[in-house]
Amino acid sequence: MAKVVSTVAVSPRNSVSFWTEAVSDTFVDLDCKAGDGRESIDGEITVQTLASLDLARVRASAQSVHRTPAAIDASTDDYYLVGIQTEGSCLVTQGGRSAALHDGGFALYDTTRPYSLLLTGHFEQLVLRLPRIALERHLPEAARLTALAVNADPGAARLLVNTVQFLANDIDVLPSDVSLSVSQGVEHLIVAGLGGLARCVPDAQRVSRRKLVQAHILENLGDESLSIKSIARELHLSPSSIHRAFAADGETVMGWVWQQRLNRIRETLLTGSYDGTLTDLSLSWGFSDPAHFSRAFRQRYGHAPSQLLRPIAESPFTPPSTQ
Structure with missing residues (x-):
């Protein structure tokens, strides 16, 4: 049974707040603003569920929609959205990249990172919401394919658009025992439509993400609680995208963290001026277990x-070459 929410009975003065709440309940917490110089939003959302997929038809007046860092921090939502533009136009922006959608074109966006939609004039969008794990099971690189326009040309993209349009109109006629199979088929069409984009995304994006993560790590190197989860939360990235940024160079994220910590400790000891204990020094650089630190240092x-822990008056120790 479809759920329909409309502004038709809402006063113009209250329409933006009403619409913002309706959109947030349907997808994830969002901030909506009226566009085209208007002070109100007219719109209707029809939501239907097909197994693991939620399908919404959004018809509304011009507006901008924003997924803000504050909303992400306050949320546990972990979805991808696929927006198919069936009327009007939309500019999707995420991760420093923008995609213009019209005439059945679609794009992917990630709800765990900030994004914005600029929708001009009266528009209609079909929006699929699916759990991150469902898409990344078939398309592990999904996080780096957001805000890339896929045109509804012949092929998988056109088939996806036609299928979603059919479901939006006739989902109620599907027997419940085939809903799961149909939803999985839609997921495969999304993967097929997006899969070709993976070859078009420059490796520079991975390098840029790695540099961003490395800068954050170095700023928080002494924080014992530094982890993949905390990095992902602070930078609004998915844990899988952080792992991939390092894996391409044959490294793990936490391995790189430990390497930097060990380097800082070694540099301190090599000055010959440190007169504290090794335990205190290792704790100050984020190692919670002195024994683990000692083993890691010896191994490296x-x-x-x-x-290297020498009295100031003694000659500095010349360590073996690390080459």
């Missing part, structure tokens, strides 16, 4: 950290 540099 081939000697114990205590060999």
